[in-house]
Amino acid sequence: MTTEPADPASRDLFRVIREWPIYDPHSHIDPHRPAARNFDEVLGYHYYTELAHSAGMPAEQVSPSLSPRERARNLAASLERIDNTVQYSWLLHIARRFHGFDGPAIDRSTIDTLYDRADHERDGPAWDQRVWNETKLEAVFLTNEFDDSLEGWDRSRYVPCLRTDDLVLKLHEPATMERLKRATNVDVVDLASLRLAIGAIFAYFVERGARACAISLPPDFAPRRATSKSAVTPIRRALHGMDLRPDEHEVNRRTVFWMLAEFCAEYRLPFDLMIGPIRGVYPAGVQGGRDLFDRRVSLYEYRELFNHFSDVTIPISTLSPDAGAELVAYSWIFPNVVPMGHWWYSNLPAFIAADLKARLQGVPKTKLIGYYSDAYKLEFIAPKFHMYRRLLAETLAEEGMRGRGWSEERALKLARLVLLDNPRRMFGREPADGGATA
């Protein structure tokens, strides 16, 4: 089996590109346990449990109460039903590349052998290191809750990123406030002390090498600048656990979101927006497989943000695949809007290829951020980047070389910009002077 491009020009590009290091500006890796210690941790990725469940597997078959091997066996028995998906191809890639698997399929008959081969409980950090090296990782961005201590790992490899969903969307929940007070020692009782606490969080994160602030937002969210005056009361009511009217909730979401953007400006952090998910649309689904979206969404709702924070780099991912073309237009006009990766439901080759072509045709090359893994375990970075790099090679061969007469060298230079130079520069590993020509 080959998974290289069939077309010779694409293949030549791909073979060069796949040797490069990987800079991964968004993941959910746990830096204390980055690689999968057993194959249940691989199969536990929500793509497999949700697709198997969608194909008929009861959610109980992957219950936390089962033993890891049992869960893996149960899931493997359902994999044949989803072996057409690109997600299944990632799995096979992992089994072959990291565990020497050479069977034709991961199923009931092969799972036990594979499970044994993939058991690295005893290797611990040495296994993390081996996956890191094999994948040629350079940097992997994390998703850190605001009360994460950020201690106990090499932060130049596993780069902290401040995730802020809870502050914006769950401010009214007592647990959020408790966590915020504990993390900052600020007695958060009103808008002023809330700002103090959030500022302390930013300072803490930036001191410890955080390189981005990130948030995922529902499709009905529309950022607007709230006046302090109108926000004072709703914020106080939320902080004191009082009931809120829908319009007060809305004021609070907007107020905290705007505050986050202000701190991104102050601390010169990119503000990653992941626009689209609605949580819990399918409550009976498996863990991580319950969220969906409403496709009726527009970046026009974000205009005030883009205008006001002209100094903040705003990398954007959209969840609904049909929203990708609009992002091309907004990235083409707003200097601070940057099209980021291809995410979740939009992370299928069919959608990536269409988006990628349009981005390469209409967005300045210095603004293109190729891809991020969104992975929970290190092993997934390799197959996901493999998929993307292949699409990038095919697009550059077709669009650049055959389409516009570019040399292979020129195509590779663009690939390098998209995969390495731009993310390094935008996320602060190189001087942020905007230059791409060096």
Added chain:
Amino acid sequence: MTTEPADPASRDLFRVIREWPIYDPHSHIDPHRPAARNFDEVLGYHYYTELAHSAGMPAEQVSPSLSPRERARNLAASLERIDNTVQYSWLLHIARRFHGFDGPAIDRSTIDTLYDRADHERDGPAWDQRVWNETKLEAVFLTNEFDDSLEGWDRSRYVPCLRTDDLVLKLHEPATMERLKRATNVDVVDLASLRLAIGAIFAYFVERGARACAISLPPDFAPRRATSKSAVTPIRRALHGMDLRPDEHEVNRRTVFWMLAEFCAEYRLPFDLMIGPIRGVYPAGVQGGRDLFDRRVSLYEYRELFNHFSDVTIPISTLSPDAGAELVAYSWIFPNVVPMGHWWYSNLPAFIAADLKARLQGVPKTKLIGYYSDAYKLEFIAPKFHMYRRLLAETLAEEGMRGRGWSEERALKLARLVLLDNPRRMFGREPADGGATA
């Protein structure tokens, strides 16, 4: 002229696939007169009258008051203007395959000879049988109004399907109630007796081999569970022909729709949803060529239905081509949501190819239903499935064989699942155990 794929791998797949029987899970075939007895019945398909009209032909030229031959001549004179369309290619396919036509075009100069060759008035059922055999049909689903007697044909070939638009959308029209009372002998006066009557319809249909319930819904419809209490009065008012406020109409649509879903659960029938059409957007158009859509539609509005009826298989067709990507995501998450066919304005190769690729990449293979003809006459099943099978062959060759190293055998197995095994299983010709591996 060849209409096989140009690429060798695709062609090899196509040549195998085209020999298979056809299982067609949605059509508008009249089982009493399934094939076209003359070429006017072919040309009378709304695609030709509406496209010719769009290209300038006055609607009067295909008036029912004209003789069939005259109508055919008039339409043929306009066909040159639409000979670029894929719908015209279906017509040529029919003329060549079923009527031995060998001219380069169907036009003013060839229509009379073709009309003579296609005259099968005297052959009657023998002609139906010939088209059935030539097309290798296995089963063709019908669209039966709720008061159809379902008598007088072989229901294992022409499978009944309960169409329910009128019950949901026209409950307030006296004719609907008259028909319902006549069909069920239930004196429908209130919510309880309405439920009794609709239950009787389901029982009647299922006893006579109905394999699905189907409905087409406008883009502004949003199913919600209505409480009996809130529905009692609006339903009674509708049943007694009283004027309804818009909100009462809405309650009634939702109430009857939800009741249909309950009966689908009770009788284990798939509930085919065809989401999008707005009727009569262009009232001056030809018969069947007046409906369009509003593209601002989302499956998010259907979440309550999908969650509540987890036991009901819900095959979905969307009318707006740009809504296809959202359907991929919903089918990937909800076990009971199934992406069905490529319908009407979405039934162009450009849209099918894009949808098909994404579905093959992101939806479990056991949930893929390839295609349905939507045909009014048997002759159209062949060219429409020809078009789809070709796209399927091309997609499997590109995406599966060249893209992921699949063998031809594996690609064919997937094709067979999509075209035959899945629809047979989901629509009840095989045990509905969800298994696809046998």
Added chain:
Amino acid sequence: MTTEPADPASRDLFRVIREWPIYDPHSHIDPHRPAARNFDEVLGYHYYTELAHSAGMPAEQVSPSLSPRERARNLAASLERIDNTVQYSWLLHIARRFHGFDGPAIDRSTIDTLYDRADHERDGPAWDQRVWNETKLEAVFLTNEFDDSLEGWDRSRYVPCLRTDDLVLKLHEPATMERLKRATNVDVVDLASLRLAIGAIFAYFVERGARACAISLPPDFAPRRATSKSAVTPIRRALHGMDLRPDEHEVNRRTVFWMLAEFCAEYRLPFDLMIGPIRGVYPAGVQGGRDLFDRRVSLYEYRELFNHFSDVTIPISTLSPDAGAELVAYSWIFPNVVPMGHWWYSNLPAFIAADLKARLQGVPKTKLIGYYSDAYKLEFIAPKFHMYRRLLAETLAEEGMRGRGWSEERALKLARLVLLDNPRRMFGREPADGGATA
């Protein structure tokens, strides 16, 4: 470097097509100064200033207060950052074709030589003529404000087109009324005199060879027939500079728009609708680079217009790339709705190719209008049509020749229809009898 199609069949088609004259039914050319007299006028096109600005160039670097050469130098220094875009490829095409440029890139090191070569200030109209001839132009439509005198140029080459945005969207601004009164000598004080004045404008334009009325409309605009009665007061209030409520603004927009459509019917002018732009979304952007859109838009809002004005040809361009599929459906049904060009943010090869394929598959060929340049300077017509013709050749080779067995001759006939015959006929250079077969 070649920019011909790589595939032989496409290349053969392309080589024939590129020799044809160009009929360009929409541009912003200034007929008094149609070609660029220097390279600053080429680089001043908003695509370059906005993309360079998006890539980090401060707007001041292309300030009107700088000398042309200085502006050109500044912009050239930023071009490397956008040399991946299709817009940059147009620039290179111009430099090579019209100015004998043979360097690999337009940048800091080559701009001065190029600027010198492209200096045609002294050649004046002779240079216009040379570009016209080299491009094989047949007709170029203009964008004329309603108070344009239309005097001083050859109107059979530079065809007047009445642009009406100000009348619909800025009726309440005193300047609009002043201009209208000056242009018509009508004392515009109420609905009746407004109609008189606008009628006078149409008469003036049509006498002077205008072949279309055009307007760009924001996504929230929904045309409806307003009753004279309800419009009388809001129109009068607007004409007298009084404050208007939002609903009065809306009545006025609809009233004037409907009036324009009535005059299009009376004067048999096509009514070009360009649906989508919102002005000034990014106010700090460069001139011409401030407008964007909201993708949540539907042609369903235009149904009343399409039905009422069945005699008016309505060529439509949509700004949001994902709205293209809906336009295919509306063009397929409504005889008077015509899909026009590929515009602005939709004018990327990725979007054009997808749209073009669907249009060729689903819209009568006699209704297809290939392309328009939207150019401000004559030089841009060549590279833009080059891009489109190439995509057309590739689509016809793939879809028509390989896909349906068409001969090269047949493919070329269709190309000619789309590029020349249809626009000539629809925009009135040939009898508007709807026939395409001659």
